[in-house]
Amino acid sequence: MKSKNTQRISSVHRKTNETEINVKVNLDGNGNNKIDTGLPFFDHMIEQLSKHSLIDIYLCCVGDLQIDSHHTIEDIGWALGNAINKALGNKKGIKRYSFTYLPMDECLTRSCIDISGRPWLVWKVFLPNISIKNIETEIFKEFFHSFAQSSEITLHIENIYGQNTHHIIESCFKSLALSLRSAIAIDSRNFNNVPSTKGTLTGNK
Numbered sequence: 621m622k623s624k625n626t627q628r629i630s631s632v633h634r635k636t637n638e639t640e641i642n643v644k645v646n647l648d649g650n651g652n653n654k655i656d657t658g659l660p661f662f663d664h665m666i667e668q669l670s671k672h673s674l675i676d677i678y679l680c681c682v683g684d685l686q687i688d689s690h691h692t693i694e695d696i697g698w699a700l701g702n703a704i705n706k707a708l709g710n711k712k713g714i715k716r717y718s719f720t721y722l723p724m725d726e727c728l729t730r731s732c733i734d735i736s737g738r739p740w741l742v743w744k745v746f747l748p749n750i751s752i753k754n755i756e757t758e759i760f761k762e763f764f765h766s767f768a769q770s771s772e773i774t775l776h777i778e779n780i781y782g783q784n785t786h787h788i789i790e791s792c793f794k795s796l797a798l799s800l801r802s803a804i805a806i807d808s809r810n811f812n813n814v815p816s817t818k819g820t821l822t823g824n825k
């Protein structure tokens with residue numbers, strides 16, 4: 621199995637004129653988290669991501685919320701994806717692929733991921749053009765897009781059906797969490813190999 625001194629942890633600090641973000645992750649955690657983005661609904665979503673992926677996430681963001689939530693949510697997607705990518709290292713031994721059908725009351729969402737080194741987002745999620753606690757729902761696509769780019773994960777998310785906007789958004793985060801949990805897990809039958817015939821998953825096509 622994975623040697624004990626190979627900890628899959630990382631931290632990312634990113635400061636721009638729009639946001640300042642500190643994030644730490646432990647891929648082999650217990651789903652412990654402390655999230656402070658200044659946006660309680662978004663905190664709730666990142667907490668779900670941590671809890672169901674079992675990735676410990678400590679995240680603090682001070683963003684330009686006086687403008688709107690756009691920069692904060694997009695930049696957190698980037699920082700969190702970057703932290704997970706760094707913690708994955710050379711990706712030796714990971715399962716790499718996974719998918720999850722996630723029901724939430726009336727709603728069903730599917731996520732499929734490949735920790736490929738090739739960032740891509742397919743987003744088939746219709747969200748009504750409303751705001752939840754000052755967050756315009758259209759920004760959630762940008763979160764997943766930023767996350768896919770910096771994590772270098774191929775990510776397909778489709779809401780198959782659903783009516784409640786809170787449920788649709790939350791099911792996307794929970795579905796991603798469960799897919800991540802499985803895809804980042806170490807495969808005991810292949811723990812010493814990078815799962816690619818190319819021999820690398822570091823973004824070289």
Ligand SMILES: [Mn+2]
Pocket residue numbers: 664786790
């Ligand atoms: Mn909820």
